[in-house]
Amino acid sequence: MMQKKRMIVAAIGAVLLSVPMLAAAQQKQFDLGKQEYQANCAVCHGVSGKGDGPYAADVGMKGVADLTQISRKNHGWFPAAKVYEVIDGRAVVKAHGPRDMPIWGTDYLANAPDPLWVVPYDPEAFVRVRILALVDYVSR
DSSP states (O other): OHHHHHHHHHHHHHHHHHHHHHHHHHSOOOOHHHHHIIIIIHHHHOTTSSSOOTTGGGSOTTOOOOGGGHHHHTTTOOOHHHHHHHHHOOSOOGGGOOOOSOOHHHHHHHTSOOTTTSSOOOHHHHHHHHHHHHHHHHHO
16 A cells, blocks of 8 residues: 555656646747847848848848857957947937948837737837847847
């Protein structure tokens, strides 16, 4: 009888230990930054970020930035704030010349859900979350 109880307890323990592992294996982790990159950036910067996307040839004379070299060009440091500003693009500096890259901050803001139909929120927070997720993904 005692051996039967031990076997039952061992079987229950094995099941309880394996459930989280099975759930984790079946559930794909959602990565907002990766989704944003694939939806908005990969067409120019390429899936690998090397600037070899299908639309890269259509960009002006500067070409498309190789995102894999950002840290190397900054002495091993990833300039997250600068990358954020480039992606956001709403702060136009005349001395920087024309913008070849779309202004995603304006696009994200225009596509933010209407706050009157959902729980009230700050549309700028919606923009910041999407851009920060994208900056995080590019930094990885």
